[in-house]
Amino acid sequence: MPTDFDAIENKSVPTPTSTDIVKGKSEAAAKSESTHRVSAIRAQNVGKWFGEGDARTMAVNGVSFDLYFGEMLFIVGPSGSGKTTLLSIISGILKPNEGSVIVKGQDLWQLSKDDLADFRLNTIGFVFQDYHLFPRLTTAENVAIPLILKKNKWGDAITEAKKYLDIVGLKERVDIVPVKLSGGEQQRVAIARAMVSHPSILILDEPTASLDGDTGRKILAFVHDQILNEKTCILIVTHDTRIFEFADRIMYMEDGKITGFDKAAI
Numbered sequence: 001m002p003t004d005f006d007a008i009e010n011k012s013v014p015t016p017t018s019t020d021i022v023k024g025k026s027e028a029a030a031k032s033e034s035t036h037r038v039s040a041i042r043a044q045n046v047g048k049w050f051g052e053g054d055a056r057t058m059a060v061n062g063v064s065f066d067l068y069f070g071e072m073l074f075i076v077g078p079s080g081s082g083k084t085t086l087l088s089i090i091s092g093i094l095k096p097n098e099g100s101v102i103v104k105g106q107d108l109w110q111l112s113k114d115d116l117a118d119f120r121l122n123t124i125g126f127v128f129q130d131y132h133l134f135p136r137l138t139t140a141e142n143v144a145i146p147l148i149l150k151k152n153k154w155g156d157a158i159t160e161a162k163k164y165l166d167i168v169g170l171k172e173r174v175d176i177v178p179v180k181l182s183g184g185e186q187q188r189v190a191i192a193r194a195m196v197s198h199p200s201i202l203i204l205d206e207p208t209a210s211l212d213g214d215t216g217r218k219i220l221a222f223v224h225d226q227i228l229n230e231k232t233c234i235l236i237v238t239h240d241t242r243i244f245e246f247a248d249r250i251m252y253m254e255d256g257k258i259t260g261f262d263k264a265a266i
């Protein structure tokens with residue numbers, strides 16, 4: 001039986017023309033064009049450094065931006081520009097030294113430890129670059145983990161996990177361990193695990209880094225079509241120019257700072 005993923009696999013994705021991408025948009029310009037949009041995440045003057053004195057590295061330096069519901073925003077920049085540090089801060093993993101992160105109207109870093117843990121479980125779906133799948137668990141068990149953490153019964157969680165594995169085209173792979181899957185299949189398991197608890201903010205760190213161009217594009221098309229709606233948004237860190245066509249906006253970083261925005265297809 002064809003799955004949703006098969007349908008997307010067979011769908012052609014239009015290649016953008018040079019006029020689809022407007023270089024050098026300022027954040028203010030991008031913002032004013034998005035004023036009708038609701039902010040899911042608002043980062044305000046976020047700063048994070050490591051070390052002290054001469055050894056201090058300013059990983060993120062005065063970063064302010066909005067991620068709006070209904071959009072797919074890419075963060076792009078050279079190695080060491082602060083992308084992963086910024087992702088960790090806005091997903092509640094790493095506390096900034098300065099600034100604030102407002103998520104759905106709440107100041108993330110003013111939350112109690114328990115509320116922060118709830119936020120990570122209920123609001124954010126995070127897909128790590130190297131998938132972070134548990135090697136001894138089956139694919140269905142891996143996908144069920146967020147539901148188990150949310151105190152669902154084991155049997156119910158596995159049933160729901162299998163539903164999501166079906167959605168990502170892995171119905172026949174529910175009972176095998178991740179090492180027996182290809183890189184693209186493992187990526188889809190990680191995406192199914194991020195989707196299973198219906199996060200309103202999905203964050204993907206280098207989702208196509210270990211995939212061939214065709215598989216990478218299919219996965220991006222899949223995530224875009226399955227998840228993106230007016231109650232969700234997607235943030236992607238990537239170096240992969242082959243997938244830029246999927247971005248609504250591209251935010252460029254260098255030396256911990258935002259250097260500009262491109263608008264692809266708002």
Ligand SMILES: Nc1ncnc2c1ncn2[C@@H]1O[C@H](COP(=O)(O)OP(=O)(O)OP(=O)(O)O)[C@@H](O)[C@H]1O
Nearest residue numbers: 050057058059077078079080081082083084085086
């Ligand atoms: N835990 C840490 N301790 C010390 N320095 C760190 C730490 N984490 C990051 N840094 C430094 O902060 C800067 C930004 O790192 P970060 O990993 O955020 O960059 P990045 O843009 O994600 O890089 P890459 O694309 O290579 O993953 C770098 O100079 C890095 O060496």
